Amino acid sequence: MPDLPLWTWTCLAAVLGLLVGSFLNVVILRLPARMEADWRREAREALELEAVDEPRPPGIVREPSHCPHCRHPLAAADNIPLFGWLLLRGRCRYCQAPISIQYPLVELLTGVLSAVVVWKFGPTWPALAGLAFTWLLVALAGIDFRTQLLPDQLTYPLLWLGLLLSLLPMFVAPAPAILAAALGYLSLWSVYWLFKLLTGKEGMGYGDFKLLAALGAWMGPGALLPVVLLSSLIGALVGGGLILLRRHQREVPMPFGPFIAAAGWVWFVAGDALWQGYAQLTGLR
Structure with missing residues (x-):
């Protein structure tokens, strides 16, 4: 270059x-x-x-x-x-x-x-891969925000690209990428069924499971919990703010995909810095 x-x-x-x-x-x-x-x-x-x-x-x-x-x-x-x-x-x-x-x-x-x-x-080549990662997340977040859909036409390419890049490896090795993809899917799948059994309602869609699986394939198992916690925090802040401003009805479901995408992107570009800041704040080593 x-x-x-x-x-x-x-x-x-x-x-x-x-x-x-x-x-x-x-x-x-x-x-x-x-x-x-x-x-x-x-x-x-x-x-x-x-x-x-x-x-x-x-x-x-x-x-x-x-x-x-x-x-x-x-x-x-x-x-x-x-x-x-x-x-x-x-x-x-x-x-x-x-x-x-x-x-x-x-x-x-x-x-x-x-x-x-x-x-x-x-x-660098990781930057080129990161651009593809970013563009797919923007498209997925925009579609989910408008329609509450996360198309397989976008989630699957994101997942497979992350797994293929692990063969190099570029961000994570193959074994952690595969493990994180499976754990990402199964974790939200378990929450979905637990919520449905307790309330009789569907709290999220299968597209959310696939999106978290794709993020796991790109960043490994260590990113899953931070992404879920960060997406929940972003969702609570945004949803609470919209309800307070009366821009969103409390009973109307809000898509979770944009928050997963936002949290995943933030952890992708700043996860190390965020973790170091958290460790210094809490005294962890």
Whole structure:
């Protein structure tokens, strides 16, 4: 790789993250719609019902970006990550309908997280792997936040990529990666069934189990408990804040996947520092 200062690589990663964030918006919005269309088609086939001529939702790669309200294709300037939304002042150029703030937020978040990963690992292969890890987590968190779904199309690649990288090994060795993947899945699976037996309700979905398994494959068994505790803390703070601000009903379920993803990413880039700080604070060695 070219011998550039770390801050240059970090800035390049931020720009790349903005571009990738624009694509992740497409994934977050279009993948669930295509999944639901496939489920309806498969359900009709299983029940031997007459086929329905249902319009196919837009594809993720081929169909160009368009306004979700007037369906007008967007101009090239409108697609500039972050700045396109700012230049349009959050409204469609053609019908003046409001454009969701999700678009610039996802782009900005992906840019910032990508820059942090490269700042942490430098211009190395672990940084490249960390970028893929980050982008998949952003997509999963965004989809779960909107739809309470964690698609296998994203959780499985995250899991398998973590296991394959352990063969090098890049972050953890194969045995700890496999063990952590199994423990991650089984731990939340056990909590799910215990909660269901006690209350008759489902406290989380199977996608949460797979997501924690994937994080275990990347970081090993030692990361599982901190990630679960940190995600619970983040979830309690965010959920409690939204309830106090009356932005969320207490009875309405809140997706847990975004909190697992956030905790997993934080531990991935800062786990060692957090553990050292905790050890110094408590006197552990």
